[in-house]
Amino acid sequence: MLFAVIIAIAAVVIIGASAFVLLRDRNDGLLIEGRSPSEVEPAPPAGDTLVDEAPVEAPPIVEDAPRPSFRERLATARSALGGYLGSVFSSGKISGDTWDELEEALIRADVGVATSTSIIDAVREKVAAGEIEDTAELPALVKAEIVERLSGFDRSLSTDVVAAGGEPGPAVWLFVGVNGVGKTTTIGKLASREAADGRSLVLAAGDTFRAAAAEQLTMWAERSEVDVVRGAEGADPSSVVFDAVERANARGAEIVMADTAGRLQNKTNLMEELSKVRRVAEKGAGTVTETLLVIDATTGQNGMSQAATFAEAVDVTGVVLTKLDGSAKGGIVVAIHSELGVPVKLVGLGEGINDLVDFDATEFVDALFD
Numbered sequence: 242m243l244f245a246v247i248i249a250i251a252a253v254v255i256i257g258a259s260a261f262v263l264l265r266d267r268n269d270g271l272l273i274e275g276r277s278p279s280e281v282e283p284a285p286p287a288g289d290t291l292v293d294e295a296p297v298e299a300p301p302i303v304e305d306a307p308r309p310s311f312r313e314r315l316a317t318a319r320s321a322l323g324g325y326l327g328s329v330f331s332s333g334k335i336s337g338d339t340w341d342e343l344e345e346a347l348i349r350a351d352v353g354v355a356t357s358t359s360i361i362d363a364v365r366e367k368v369a370a371g372e373i374e375d376t377a378e379l380p381a382l383v384k385a386e387i388v389e390r391l392s393g394f395d396r397s398l399s400t401d402v403v404a405a406g407g408e409p410g411p412a413v414w415l416f417v418g419v420n421g422v423g424k425t426t427t428i429g430k431l432a433s434r435e436a437a438d439g440r441s442l443v444l445a446a447g448d449t450f451r452a453a454a455a456e457q458l459t460m461w462a463e464r465s466e467v468d469v470v471r472g473a474e475g476a477d478p479s480s481v482v483f484d485a486v487e488r489a490n491a492r493g494a495e496i497v498m499a500d501t502a503g504r505l506q507n508k509t510n511l512m513e514e515l516s517k518v519r520r521v522a523e524k525g526a527g528t529v530t531e532t533l534l535v536i537d538a539t540t541g542q543n544g545m546s547q548a549a550t551f552a553e554a555v556d557v558t559g560v561v562l563t564k565l566d567g568s569a570k571g572g573i574v575v576a577i578h579s580e581l582g583v584p585v586k587l588v589g590l591g592e593g594i595n596d597l598v599d600f601d602a603t604e605f606v607d608a609l610f611d
């Protein structure tokens with residue numbers, strides 16, 4: 242009898258301990274996600290093997306967060322620039338050293354050698370003309386020179402197929418760039434924004450290199466309830482884009498946003514493939530009205546060398562500069578405009594669906610300098 246009671250007590254203790262461990266592990270799972278339980282995406286239905294097959298990290302869901310401001314998200318870039326320029330601006334009377342220090346500071350902030358030199362030459366002329374004498378007055382002059390280099394660009398995203406030399410039909414926006422810069426995420430964010438504005442869209446999963454890429458785009462498409470056209474893994478990306486244009490045309494959709502696989506700019510065959518995608522996008526009823534080069538701002542001057550090669554392969558109409566919320570120093574914005582002559586049209590300020598904003602030169606420069 243006593244033996245039976247001991248067994249029963251032991252069983253209760255073991256079951257209780259197991260239940261405690263199980264519950265604690267579940268809670269840990271939620272905490273590791275870093276989100277509250279209500280924000281965690283619902284589990285896929287049983288039997289859905291997509292999640293197992295595709296190791297795609299779902300972008301974080303911050304659907305309700307307001308669109309961020311440059312000021313708020315450029316804090317890291319601002320403090321980097323402040324660190325480089327602070328001592329130059331506070332050194333007192335302008336001397337020969339001022340120019341060397343200013344040049345070094347601008348180059349360290351990713352403005353690029355050629356652009357830094359041209360900014361300094363312009364500022365020096367004003368100082369020589371007696372406009373200012375003290376370094377404390379330099380920031381205003383440097384800011385004005387930067388704003389001038391960012392001015393006069395058309396940053397709108399065009400759907401004007403006739404202006405682009407085409408016939409009435411879907412406008413195609415092509416997204417290109419090296420691996421991991423944020424092409425697919427940008428399309429996801431932009432699709433959400435354009436769909437909310439009442440525009441009809443079709444997404445083309447032109448990254449056929451990895452099955453996971455189409456999955457990732459499909460997840461974004463589902464969030465915005467827009468149509469997506471996919472091909473088999475390894476399929477010709479041109480044919481996927483062609484099919485998406487056909488579908489858009491049949492449905493009277495206004496825009497096709499075409500994703501492409503990330504590629505290194507020195508891979509000639511892959512750059513040729515991109516030129517082909519662009520050509521085939523216009524074989525049917527579509528007209529490419531935007532070719533957007535996506536650049537990761539944290540890659541600094543490396544992004545500039547990518548840009549030149551991409552611009553040769555496809556006629557780049559604008560740049561999407563992503564990850565400006567990260568460790569980017571921001572000066573690359575100036576280099577892109579003055580060295581490539583192409584405007585930054587959109588800026589990525591985070592991973593969430595609302596973290597894509599139109600580029601605004603004055604707001605950007607104020608956020609960097611103030």
Ligand SMILES: Nc1nc2c(ncn2[C@@H]2O[C@H](COP(=O)(O)OP(=O)(O)OP(=O)(O)O)[C@@H](O)[C@H]2O)c(=O)[nH]1
Nearest residue numbers: 420421422423424425426503563564589590591592
């Ligand atoms: N912080 C931050 N992260 C971003 C931003 N844009 C994209 N990302 C992240 O960058 C990573 C890569 O994004 P993707 O959209 O998959 O990049 P991709 O260019 O499509 O990559 P490939 O298809 O592999 O060439 C993801 O973790 C995104 O969440 C941004 O503006 N800020």
Ligand SMILES: [Mg+2]
Nearest residue numbers: 424425448454
């Ligand atoms: Mg991608």
